[in-house]
Amino acid sequence: MKLIIAAIKPFKLEEVREALTAIGVRGMMVTEIKGFGSQSGHTEIYRGAEYAVNFVPKVRLEIVVADALSDQVVKTIRETAKTDKIGDGKIFVLDVEHAVRVRTGETDDDAL
Amino acid sequence: MKLIIAAIKPFKLEEVREALTAIGVRGMMVTEIKGFGSQSGHTEIYRGAEYAVNFVPKVRLEIVVADALSDQVVKTIRETAKTDKIGDGKIFVLDVEHAVRVRTGETDDDAL
Amino acid sequence: MKLIIAAIKPFKLEEVREALTAIGVRGMMVTEIKGFGSQSGHTEIYRGAEYAVNFVPKVRLEIVVADALSDQVVKTIRETAKTDKIGDGKIFVLDVEHAVRVRTGETDDDAL
């Protein structure tokens, strides 16, 4: 199995989720994160004092899928999260050795 | 070493933490996440307008342990987080190549 | 590529980010987490009732870098995040099989 970690723009979340469900992804973990990258943050001014905000709000997806589905998931995220503007995000793929569904105890692919 | 990632029901956090401490886990990272899976979310109605909330609040645990302890940790989480209701969560195991304790510089198993 | 996960003290974030930028890290994901470890939490008293707070606020960094840069990143984090006080945090290194930049579709090292 693979763990696919993706950082995307928050407003793209719904769209990506729907696209992934469409290709058979049955679960994911979503975290609100602060992203740092080439997309620069902004400066905020409080009573004339400037602060550089280096982080941009992003949403981080973690999806574990069977090896077979992995590439398609990456492709789907890429296509739906794309706005061609800097800051669209990244996708990373890691190997997962083992998976368990708490409720049933099913393991690996059956657990997903 | 292994990185064990688990998504569980929030109210189970304390119980799981205690159980893990009991078997010798000495640290973890806890993140509040939005979970998506077979446990469907709910609909909220605001002034008659319905919104489907597809995400369910979950807690995500990340625990790095020595290979030896890995299975036991998975087992413990499974048993304590279980409510036999849909949405109990998932456990994933990944391989960790290297670990460092910032304070001392100890590495790998000593760092845990 | 490697995924470097580090849990550090929140007030060290800016310093670490700058140090990492200095050595050429061009992106990261930052999450606010609750940390559990040897650094014990504290007790809060509400109207005479004591509650043990077992978790300590930490910041979690995820950085994906080319293998070459990996060790240097670990070293840099270790040195900047260090306060020699318990609770300074941990650094974990995992292997990343694949990376994609959403905007351009560039892959692996080019994606970082």
Add this chain to the structure above:
Amino acid sequence: MKMQTKLGTVLGALSASLMAGLPALAQDMIQNPSAEQMATMVNKGDTTWMLVSTALVLMMSIPALALFYGGLVRTKNMLSLLMQVFVIVSVGAILWIAVGYSLAFTPGSPYIGGLSKAMLAGVGTGTYAATFSNNVYIPEYAFVIFQMTFAAITPALIIGAFAERIKFWPLVLFCIGWSLLAYYPIAHMVWFWAGPDFLSVPDFAGDIGLLWGWGALDFAGGTVVHINAGIAGLVGCLVVGKRIGHNKEPMPPHSLTLTMVGASLLWVGWFGFNAGSNLESNGLTALAFLNTFIAAAAATLSWVLVEQLRHGRPSLLGAVTGALAGLVAVTPAAGFASPGGALILGLIVSPVCYVFVSTVKKKFGYDDSLDVFGVHGIGGILGAIGTGILADPALGGQGWFDYTVFPAVAGTYDMGAQVMTQIKAVGVTVLWTGIVSFVLFYLIKLVFGLRPSADDERQGLDQTSHGESAYNY
């Protein structure tokens, strides 16, 4: 007009005059009094009540309305709503002393007053404003500030209709234009008159606003404030267009906690708004206060019950929306209806507004984000017409008074005719504000644009219009 309030206050007037050591007998009252004579007709209890009411109505706008609206939007736009309300209120206050007070409350035409009191010329600590009782006056400055808060909150009510997608300065510009072309004229038409000691004096009898002259009843601003703002909001959300993601993405209120705080403070402040509109402190003021309370409570319950029946459970948003609808509906009726009448009005308004904010809005697909039309517009219309019924003494109402006789006497009440008058008044208000609002929004859209870029809207107005975040936890 609030002629009939005379009835409610005749005893108050009696006692006031008794206390003033003046004979209470009608024939001893002073018609057409001089400023010096008015000075002897001021009661500090009334003055205090007007000052307090003014503070309460300001509280309705900041923070109450700002929180009520702000809590309903998404986090990324919270600050923009707080900012809009805060600045609009400030602009409204300045504009009021500059020209507003004069345009609304000096003689001129039946449609709008003159500029004789621009920059409050001639207003001083020794000038007085009439109340609805013969020979009872309040310091004119007290009247100026009380009415100022009304002029300041009304444009702020409108912004809920196109929340989360409006450019700041063009909005401010709209509020200025709308105050000049819609609020001041309508306030003049509904509320301007020479006062109870003058209406019987030929020279002054003509100094009245159009709708006031028709005999339309609006105790505290059902037409001037709520219908006025509700229609402007509807026009605004149509001209501005829907939010990106409307009916696609979920847009839950970011803090119903703050919305509830806002609603609660609106309720508290509304006592100043409605009971303060009696301009003095007597039994009728207490009745207006009670009616306001009852209507809000009743509307809260009826909305909650509708939800229980429709969705199987009651919501906080429903409860506070109901309370607001009740407060809106009772505004024109506060000093006219009996407590029982206020109860019925409150029970009825919620189901009606519910249909508009849920069904009608969905059906026509306009994006009145915070239901300014559905609650203020519809609730205001229902209340304005209902006032014609509930004011009937036959139903325990306060009726109306004939000030052309000195001192004023009770007039005979014709419910049918009164309801017609109310409907006509509503019609004039809807048309006037509808046209003015459309032209203004349209012109500003052409010249400056009303909407931020899609990217800015997506990122949220807090960052893009004001460079701040409402929260940095």
Add this chain to the structure above:
Amino acid sequence: MKMQTKLGTVLGALSASLMAGLPALAQDMIQNPSAEQMATMVNKGDTTWMLVSTALVLMMSIPALALFYGGLVRTKNMLSLLMQVFVIVSVGAILWIAVGYSLAFTPGSPYIGGLSKAMLAGVGTGTYAATFSNNVYIPEYAFVIFQMTFAAITPALIIGAFAERIKFWPLVLFCIGWSLLAYYPIAHMVWFWAGPDFLSVPDFAGDIGLLWGWGALDFAGGTVVHINAGIAGLVGCLVVGKRIGHNKEPMPPHSLTLTMVGASLLWVGWFGFNAGSNLESNGLTALAFLNTFIAAAAATLSWVLVEQLRHGRPSLLGAVTGALAGLVAVTPAAGFASPGGALILGLIVSPVCYVFVSTVKKKFGYDDSLDVFGVHGIGGILGAIGTGILADPALGGQGWFDYTVFPAVAGTYDMGAQVMTQIKAVGVTVLWTGIVSFVLFYLIKLVFGLRPSADDERQGLDQTSHGESAYNY
């Protein structure tokens, strides 16, 4: 009864009558006045004060109490508390005009009034309510709304005891039953009398509530409001049972910020509650205001000092809890005690309540979630008994007045006897409300159930009872 307030207001009455151009001399005062005569005894300054006080007391319930309680629960239950308070206040208001006012403030038996004023029959802009000064009246509507806010907030106080684990509609049902069977009767027993100009009139002398007749002193509702709610809360949390996870999981307040805002607004609103209870605006009103302020400040400090000694540092929750305890304790004493007496009362109440909310509660293991019993119950009892001591003129107190003489004269003060009377009054209140509450809770539990399912409780009442979240950041 507030007989002695006569003393404090004799000068006020003098000036009032002087101003009314009436001779101030006792023999010229009017015994048993007619409504027309009462109309000449109304001062608009008093009327305004009652209107303001009413607004302040409503603010105490929404938003103040709702925030104070809501901030103390976990996020997942925040909205349910806001909702409960908001709806209970609405129900309380409607019920009050329907039957409550009549049951509490019309003659009937020493235990409960009659239904002669149900739906406010006979109450109008020309009827008046007595104050504690001979020949000083306020519009009856003003008295109706002021007392309405008391009837509305009292049941809302109870809900803190079983917060986070109650079903919505059964709770509302309880509040209705409890108002009818506990609040109205006790309000009648403690506060009902014919008024200072009538008590000396044989026909009316008998129209008094039971405890009022005993001579129990309760200036603003120590028994009627706080003991009453505190005991009901204790009974409630026992019948409902503990929260899941009580003493196992940490349940820290989700927002002490909002709790502090609530406490602050409670403090501000309490001036209307206590000083408003004098029913007129004079030197004694200012004293009640001052005492309220001092007791709250003193109790804040003593609680904070206890914490400093016990835990080595003072907490905000401690400070605001102390303030609340002080406000509760001074409620029955506000118009009786000297400022020094209020200071001492405030300093004492915090340590006492501290022991109950920390030690006693833990010892007996009941889950009075937000310490309704520990603060309102205990603080109310301490204040009620303390009033018997502090009212003693020998200690600078205001003593009591004998209204059976016309005009009223100062009565001789017997501290021992008064304290006994106070204790008896507390006893009656505790028993009455204890029994009524138990029966009501028990029956409702049997018939409808009081508690949500364990799953619903775990997920939180916001979602499961109302389908909403307090926050969606």
Add this chain to the structure above:
Amino acid sequence: MKMQTKLGTVLGALSASLMAGLPALAQDMIQNPSAEQMATMVNKGDTTWMLVSTALVLMMSIPALALFYGGLVRTKNMLSLLMQVFVIVSVGAILWIAVGYSLAFTPGSPYIGGLSKAMLAGVGTGTYAATFSNNVYIPEYAFVIFQMTFAAITPALIIGAFAERIKFWPLVLFCIGWSLLAYYPIAHMVWFWAGPDFLSVPDFAGDIGLLWGWGALDFAGGTVVHINAGIAGLVGCLVVGKRIGHNKEPMPPHSLTLTMVGASLLWVGWFGFNAGSNLESNGLTALAFLNTFIAAAAATLSWVLVEQLRHGRPSLLGAVTGALAGLVAVTPAAGFASPGGALILGLIVSPVCYVFVSTVKKKFGYDDSLDVFGVHGIGGILGAIGTGILADPALGGQGWFDYTVFPAVAGTYDMGAQVMTQIKAVGVTVLWTGIVSFVLFYLIKLVFGLRPSADDERQGLDQTSHGESAYNY
């Protein structure tokens, strides 16, 4: 001194006396009246206004100021600010009745009063305080509580200057010392006098505070409250030192939402602060109310415009800071300036304060965290001096009145001289409070230390000083 307010209130006085059935003619006014006579000169409308104003000013401190400040700090220090304000207000109230009222408002020296009224000895429901109109009195308790709220909020204003880095108890200690050595003396110097019916009486003519004697004009506390607190804040932040990470880490306000709520409630409460300072309820009170409103609105706009020009967009923090600056500046001028004058004052104060909080502060590098000096200090100085100009009747101002004649008569206005007097008064205040504050801070720093450990400061004062968190979502 507020001598000139006589002018504004002469009509009010007339009506009052008329109503009191007393002849209004000057020669019939009572010079040097007895308590019994004063009792007949009390108007319940005034009393009510003072009670309301007192409640409004308490609301300014809790919750308004606490929220305004708290919203501007980082989450980890939020609770510490709420706690500091809440406890300082409580301490201030107790200290006020213990010695403060006596030291500020009894005869003694031109610098400080005596202890004759310590623990409010001799103050009762039958004693009265003078207003600024001949033969118009209010209950002394009402004056005590009104002034109490001023004494309570002023030290709380200071804490913003060294927020996020102060030890709790040493801060409380400072506030006690500062009240005794800075606030009470300056209040005495600026505000103490025998009253309008006594100044013409040789025996009492000498009972006046130093600056009052000079003829300095300070309607509601520009010197006593704002300059006083602003300078103390500056000294404090210098002695305490900068926050760790100052100008290195970003320290954005954790909740501008709460800051806006605080600012709004400050605005509302300020009406009690400024208009309440007239001590009675008449046309001049309404003018002070209006001027307060206008200055705040104007300053909001001018700050927002400055930001638009400087940064290309207006911020909410700018808007609320402007409002506050306007409220501060108009405080000494509220009852003296014309509405036009208040407008100009408001428009000017924001740019001036803007320069101080942005440029000057950066330049000198002091860490006045929440700009107590930049807004209260600078705005207060500008307002105090501006009052000398705007009070000129030639500019529509209210001028001043000569109370050494009985009844008082208008004095001739010399703007130049008045401005000099104002400057001198400012100078005395700045020096006095500057020296007292420095010595106090310095001593406390030596003996107890002012600053928490670096680790504690980093972790945040909520946890380390109070063992709590403001939020547990």
